[in-house]
Amino acid sequence: MNIQFNSDREFDLIAIGRACIDLNAVEYNRPMEETMTFKKYVGGSPANIAIGSSKLGLKAGFIGKLADDQHGRFIEQYMRSLGVDTTNIVVDEEGHKTGLAFTEIKSPEECSILMYRDDVADLYLEPSEVSEDYIKKAKVLLVSGTALAKSPSREAVLKAVQLARKNDVKVIFELDYRGYTWQSLEETSVYYTLVAQQSDVVVGTRDEFDVMENVTEGNNETTIKQLFNYSPELVVIKHGVEGSYAYTKNGETFRGQAYLTKVLKTFGAGDSYASAFLYALISGKGIETALKYGSASAAIVVSKHSSSEAMPTVEEIEQLIAERTETADQLR
Numbered sequence: 143m144n145i146q147f148n149s150d151r152e153f154d155l156i157a158i159g160r161a162c163i164d165l166n167a168v169e170y171n172r173p174m175e176e177t178m179t180f181k182k183y184v185g186g187s188p189a190n191i192a193i194g195s196s197k198l199g200l201k202a203g204f205i206g207k208l209a210d211d212q213h214g215r216f217i218e219q220y221m222r223s224l225g226v227d228t229t230n231i232v233v234d235e236e237g238h239k240t241g242l243a244f245t246e247i248k249s250p251e252e253c254s255i256l257m258y259r260d261d262v263a264d265l266y267l268e269p270s271e272v273s274e275d276y277i278k279k280a281k282v283l284l285v286s287g288t289a290l291a292k293s294p295s296r297e298a299v300l301k302a303v304q305l306a307r308k309n310d311v312k313v314i315f316e317l318d319y320r321g322y323t324w325q326s327l328e329e330t331s332v333y334y335t336l337v338a339q340q341s342d343v344v345v346g347t348r349d350e351f352d353v354m355e356n357v358t359e360g361n362n363e364t365t366i367k368q369l370f371n372y373s374p375e376l377v378v379i380k381h382g383v384e385g386s387y388a389y390t391k392n393g394e395t396f397r398g399q400a401y402l403t404k405v406l407k408t409f410g411a412g413d414s415y416a417s418a419f420l421y422a423l424i425s426g427k428g429i430e431t432a433l434k435y436g437s438a439s440a441a442i443v444v445s446k447h448s449s450s451e452a453m454p455t456v457e458e459i460e461q462l463i464a465e466r467t468e469t470a471d472q473l474r
């Protein structure tokens with residue numbers, strides 16, 4: 143099964159949600175208490191995905207609210223310099239600040255993120271700041287789950303989803319669960335379920351689907367059985383280094399292997415995976431190839447220092463896939 147996208151749209155993908163700052167530990171293999179220097183990058187899952195897909199050649203746009211300060215201006219300039227359309231980014235006029243994510247790299251397996259997200263500008267996006275004229279120019283609206291955590295951003299995103307459905311724009315829901323932004327698991331489950339049921343494609347880790355279903359140790363079969371009663375045509379469930387699965391409404395299952403690599407840190411895997419998976423899907427390469435692109439892109443980013451700046455080109459992704467296919471063939 144192939145997902146059909148509208149071919150006559152100016153934008154391949156418009157992402158909605160947060161654009162923030164990542165401060166990644168420069169000294170690694172130690173706890174953050176002992177980390178004295180951090181390097182600044184643009185961050186925030188949907189911003190990373192817009193940047194990643196733009197680097198791959200998609201025409202990407204972004205809807206979000208930025209702080210009226212040096213960080214907000216840095217984010218806008220960086221995204222624009224990489225070809226992301228920033229004309230629908232709004233500047234906050236009430237003094238709200240940019241979200242910050244400090245990352246700790248204790249070892250390649252033990253990474254964590256310390257987020258500063260009190261009263262952040264991105265969660266103040268108003269429904270009135272979401273334009274139908276803009277959304278209807280896109281093939282895909284990419285929604286980040288974290289943007290549903292608080293009002294008015296929650297209503298802004300719900301409006302964007304309604305407008306996308308009205309205008310035949312495919313809704314791709316990246317669950318992107320960040321626990322501390324939410325009041326309770328009950329609340330998260332309600333909004334995740336609401337948006338997932340209205341989406342065409344839902345992407346998340348197994349743990350994130352458990353949050354959506356408010357269960358512990360859920361399973362993929364139950365998840366897809368429930369979601370395919372509603373709008374989703376494709377559900378992608380990621381299992382870290384174990385790889386990922388894509389399920390289609392008409393009963394196909396595809397498995398994507400992770401490409402093992404020399405890991406520097408594990409964050410950035412999800413966003414780079416999403417950018418390249420969507421690039422391949424929108425370019426009509428099919429689901430099996432899209433899983434390979436997602437895995438290869440993630441393998442490249444986990445071996446590098448950042449999430450956004452490390453996003454690969456198509457050539458890098460294709461080279462990695464070709465090398466690994468050749469090695470696998472030789473071992474056969």
Ligand SMILES: Nc1ncnc2c1ncn2[C@@H]1O[C@H](COP(=O)(O)OP(=O)(O)O)[C@@H](O)[C@H]1O
Nearest residue numbers: 380381382383385386400401411412437440441
């Ligand atoms: N250590 C790793 N080495 C290589 N690839 C990885 C690694 N961790 C994750 N990946 C790839 O990134 C994808 C997404 O990772 P996952 O950890 O499931 O998502 P998230 O980063 O959103 O939590 C995986 O399906 C896999 O292809």
Ligand SMILES: O=C(O)C[C@@H](O)[C@H](O)C(=O)COP(=O)(O)O
Nearest residue numbers: 185186187409410411412413449
């Ligand atoms: O999403 C954020 O606010 C932080 C990201 O910018 C950070 O790089 C990160 O956590 C990415 O992790 P991923 O979800 O594994 O791609």
